[in-house]
Amino acid sequence: MKEYQITKNDSGQRLNKFLEKAVPRLSGGMMHKYLRLKRIKVNGKRAEAAYKLTEGDAVQLYLNDEYFDDVREEEAYRYIITPKLNIVYEDAHILLVDKSPGMVVHADEHGDANTLIANIQAYLFQSGAWKPDDAASFAPALCNRIDRNTGGIVIAAKTAEALRILNDKIKDRELEKKYLCVVHGAPRPGAGEIQNFLRRDEKNKQVTVHAAQVPGSKTAHTRYRTLARSGALSLVECELLTGRTHQIRAHMASIGCPLLGDGKYGSNEQNRPYREKGQALYSYSLTFRFEEDAGVLSYLNDKTFLVRNIPFVTKYFPGYTFK
Structure with a gap:
């Protein structure tokens, strides 16, 4: 048995409409059959397809596992009832979303189907902006990625033309991305640049820092400046001049200032008193x-988009004002 608790966002809709989104593999005919057989109930009782759901209702489904088998990533949007998105900006071509730490952008080895792209596609599908059943329809896609435990702005293209242009612009480094992080200690000097080489270890999913180029390494360049101090912590802004895996985490650790909560490049002993579950890093x-x-995205030139509601800034630097 699978049960759904109806939230405020889901209330007010008919039961059959809710089921179309909750169990897309269930055909209309089978849905009505299971309603008659009481294999679909609301609050433990028989219900009609036209029943209007209210907040607090519990929908119980006594259905075969085949209706709930693991979902392929390209179909995941059909299974998301209420998309969870913090939209920073949207127009006809792009969507900027503030990804929460802990959410993956695409399905990973853990098989989590509740990804950022699935929620974006579900939002556009439910709003009517995207019609996936149209053979000529373009599937909304992400233009950049952020690690699971890092939060911040992710760009989604709503059109094929926007995706092509943004991929080219990212490749040519015509997008300026800045990150905020909390680090242990105080960078010396307070502002500067870090330039060296990073080599990725695929087995350990970690990078190593090298002063000179070694086989398999790539140039990495980060500009940073200290914005505030609070006790043993510093708030630092980092600008990526190259975009390597774990670049900021490895670079700040290389100058003796690992990110707060970063167990991979930092010290568990330093992190333990703060009880943070992931690195304090935000795009x-x-x-x-x-x-x-x-082309069609020329109107975006010189426009800046910011996220100011960042939990670790509020927690450790409550008096900090974004400029």
């Missing part, structure tokens, strides 16, 4: 810096 600022023609 909070995005600016479009187009050097060449951007």
